[in-house]
Amino acid sequence: MAISRKYGRTYHYPFSPGTSSDDRIQHNYWQYLQHLPLLVHTEKLDGENNCLSKYGVFARSHAAPTSSPWTESIRRYWGLIRKDLGELEVFVENLYAIHSIEYRKLDHHFFVFGIREGDEWLSWEETKFYAAMLDLPVVPEIRLIPTPVERSPFELDVKQIVSTRGGFDPYDTVTGKPTVIEGIVTRNAGRYSVDVFSENVFKYVRKGHVKTDEHWTRHWKRARLNHEGGNYVDSL
Secondary structure (H helix, E strand, C coil), X not given: CCCCCCCCCCEECCCCCCCCCCCCECCCHHHHHCCXXXXXXXXXXXXXXXXXXXXXXXXXXXXXXXXXXXXXXXXXXXXXXXXXXXXXXXXEEECCXXXXXXXXXXXCCEEEXXXXXXXXXXXXXXXXXXXXXXXXXXXXXXEEEECCCCHHHHXXXXXXXXCCCCCCXXXXXXXXXXXXXXXXXXXXXXXXXXXXXXXXXXXXXXXXXCCCCCCHHHCCCECCCCCCCCCCHHHC
């Protein structure tokens, strides 16, 4: 039995090309967007989904805390802040281990992308507030946008964003060449219930992104930081 509820499956936009056979698509996304007064686009980072709660540090499964070597430093950090979390569940993108993208301009390995409290996801502003209190960065915020009026310009804008390189200098681990960002995540900038997650969070992933296989953990490498040994979670 799971100790807590794991992170929900993020549905793809129907125009997202980077889908696989087990991905889910939100065909009614435009209908749902029309009910959201403010949206935020954030960069989708290529890492592992980790959750920090009063019960421990979890990977995708919440059946038991994780013990992977690439979560060792964040587990040490969790030991320092666990009593301050209360009912908050802090979800971070863990970039400590390199996956399909190697980021060559990282100041940190762990980036907050969502915070859950009970049966609600906190607003983006609340998420940034608590992340700052915990001395953790958030995933790169691309832009805030009001309810989109026209569908075609909205979709074109999403595609243009994903053609950029972002702020972390991404490189393809197979070719060794510079690449563009993995994709973006669009979420309701306000609070919303856990039960309507699929109506409030959507993603676009570029085609041909995933190149790592199920055996990547055997030969994983640590992502270097801009300031090795600096004042970061990793140096605790």
